[in-house]
Structures are given as structure tokens and as C-alpha cells.
Amino acid sequence: MDLTRRDFLLGGGAAFGGIVATSALPAFADNPALFPQRGRWERLSIGYQHIDAGAEKPFSILHISDTHLTAAYSHESEWTRKFMERRSKTFGGRQEEALRDSLAWAKQHVDFIVHTGDMIDAQSEANFDLVRKYYGEGDAAMGGCLGNHEFYHGQGKQNEAGKDVTRAKVAAAFPFDNALSSTVVNGVNFVTLDNVYNTVTAAQATRFEAEVKKGLSIILCMHCPIDTPRIRRAANKYWKRDNLKSVWDANGWKEPRREPVTRDFVAYLKAQPLLKGILAGHYHIDVADRFSPTANEFLVGGNFLFHGQEITIT
Numbered sequence: 001m002d003l004t005r006r007d008f009l010l011g012g013g014a015a016f017g018g019i020v021a022t023s024a025l026p027a028f029a030d031n032p033a034l035f036p037q038r039g040r041w042e043r044l045s046i047g048y049q050h051i052d053a054g055a056e057k058p059f060s061i062l063h064i065s066d067t068h069l070t071a072a073y074s075h076e077s078e079w080t081r082k083f084m085e086r087r088s089k090t091f092g093g094r095q096e097e098a099l100r101d102s103l104a105w106a107k108q109h110v111d112f113i114v115h116t117g118d119m120i121d122a123q124s125e126a127n128f129d130l131v132r133k134y135y136g137e138g139d140a141a142m143g144g145c146l147g148n149h150e151f152y153h154g155q156g157k158q159n160e161a162g163k164d165v166t167r168a169k170v171a172a173a174f175p176f177d178n179a180l181s182s183t184v185v186n187g188v189n190f191v192t193l194d195n196v197y198n199t200v201t202a203a204q205a206t207r208f209e210a211e212v213k214k215g216l217s218i219i220l221c222m223h224c225p226i227d228t229p230r231i232r233r234a235a236n237k238y239w240k241r242d243n244l245k246s247v248w249d250a251n252g253w254k255e256p257r258r259e260p261v262t263r264d265f266v267a268y269l270k271a272q273p274l275l276k277g278i279l280a281g282h283y284h285i286d287v288a289d290r291f292s293p294t295a296n297e298f299l300v301g302g303n304f305l306f307h308g309q310e311i312t313i314t
């Protein structure tokens with residue numbers, strides 16, 4: 001019988017009854033014959049970028065995004081278990097390994113790590129436990145922000161009221177101020193914020209202005225990018241949307257940007273000379289473009305595909 005790991009974990013091997021000899025376990029490890037050089041140079045696909053932020057001394061960070069963990073415990077709801085099973089196939093089933101490899105790489109090669117959201121694909125007890133485990137593990141000082149999938153549980157509106165339903169649960173798992181948080185490293189202020197439905201609130205905009213008043217260079221980290229023509233073109237190509245009036249518009253993904261608070265916030269960012277860079281994810285592609293006279297914007301590919309981005313900062 002050809003027993004896959006998933007069959008085994010889901011108890012699909014009914015023929016085995018309630019207990020299985022460890023000798024019957026499928027091989028969980030790689031088949032080294034398939035990719036014998038994996039790990040010889042690198043286990044991740046790392047891009048290399050730079051931000052000139054006037055730092056007190058040079059340092060580097062690993063930027064990752066969109067891990068899309070799909071774990072569920074056997075006692076969780078049928079919807080949760082079925083959803084995670086289906087989505088494991090979408091994302092390859094090796095997302096936790098990708099995250100572990102990223103953390104190990106960061107610990108060895110850079111000073112800090114930032115995750116720009118969608119660490120989980122949907123809410124589950126098992127996923128939230130993984131969030132606690134990996135945000136709390138090691139001394140690589142992982143920071144981050146939320147993604148839209150952090151709020152996903154199969155229903156509810158994609159707006160602030162929809163977030164309210166599970167906001168406390170999310171906040172209990174992610175160990176930072178989810179609305180906006182600031183970490184100063186060598187005189188550079190990393191501001192992370194929740195813009196997971198392409199919008200910011202008036203309270204977030206006010207808090208960001210308070211960060212600007214600190215007078216330090218800012219690197220803004222958030223899940224959803226602010227589209228530039230080049231980023232939009234790459235996203236449309238990857239997602240197989242062949243013109244600029246894409247499904248994003250049809251689905252209202254772009255519409256909120258015309259919402260006045262967010263529109264004004266974007267205009268404020270564009271004119272803000274202390275803004276030196278933007279880090280984002282969401283589109284699962286590695287692309288960079290000029291955002292403003294002082295800031296470039298960097299998107300990183302999906303961590304579920306073992307992508308990461310080292311950014312040196314001077």
C-alpha cells in the first residue's frame with residue numbers, strides 16, 4: 001500500500017487499525033536522489049537588496065512573507081481540517097520547513113528578521129500554536145505584521161468590523177501591537193502596520209505621523225503593497241491577469257485605496273522624506289520599484305516557495 005504522509009497523518013490508513021508500527025511510517029525526509037544538491041549552496045532562494053537609510057552603523061535583515069502554514073489538530077472542526085488539507089496541496093505541504101530554514105538562515109547570516117504577513121493560511125489552533133512557537137523562538141529578533149490570511153476563518157467581511165470577530169484571538173498569537181508597532185535599529189525606525197485589506201484606519205495614520213515626529217529614517221513594513229506600474233505589471237503577470245483593469249479591481253481589492261483615509265495616507269507617504277523603504281508581500285512575487293523620491297518598495301516572493309530577501313541597510 002502506498003501510504004502518503006498525509007494519509008498517515010489524517011489516519012487514512014484504516015487497514016492499520018488504531019496503531020501503526022513505526023516501521024510502517026512513510027519516509028518523511030527528502031528523497032535525496034530527487035535533488036541531491038539541495039543545501040549544498042543554499043536551501044532557500046534569497047534575493048539581495050539594499051536600503052540607504054542613514055543608519056548609525058550598517059546591518060542586515062531577512063525579509064520573508066506569505067508562509068501560509070496549513071496546520072490543524074485532529075480535534076479541530078471538520079471545516080478547518082478539510083480546508084487545511086486542501087490548502088496544503090496548494091502550498092506544497094512544506095511551509096513549516098521553509099519557515100524553519102528561513103529562521104536558521106537568518107540566525108546565521110543577518111541581524112534581524114521581519115515577516116510581512118500571511119504566516120498562516122487560515123485560523124486554526126495548530127496554526128496559532130506555530131505562530132507562538134516561531135515568533136517566540138531563537139534570538140533572531142523576529143518582528144512582523146499581519147496579513148489578510150491571519151484573519152481568515154471561512155466567513156466574515158473583509159473590513160475592520162470583520163476583523164473584530166477574531167481580533168483578540170489573532171492578537172493573542174502574534175506578539176506585537178497588530179495595528180502598528182515600531183522598532184528602532186541603529187537609528188532606523190521599522191514601522192510595521194496592519195493594512196491587510198488595502199486600507200489603514202485614521203488611528204493608524206495618526207500613529208504613523210507620531211512615528212515621523214521621532215525624526216528618524218523609516219522603513220515601513222506591511223502586507224499589502226502600494227502598487228506602482230511595475231509592481232502592478234508583475235502581479236498581473238504572475239496572477240495571469242493580462243491588463244491593468246484586473247480582477248483586483250473587479251473584486252474591489254483596489255477600491256479601498258480610493259477610500260479617503262488610505263488615499264491621503266499614501267499621498268502623505270509619497271511626500272515624506274524620512275520614508276526610506278517599504279517592505280511588503282501579498283503578491284507572492286519578488287519585485288522592486290521606486291515608490292517615492294526617497295523610498296524604494298521591495299516585495300518578496302512566497303516563503304512557502306522557500307523565498308526570502310536579505311536587505312542590507314546603511
Ligand SMILES: [Fe+2]
Pocket residue numbers: 066068118147149282283284
Ligand atoms: Fe499570501
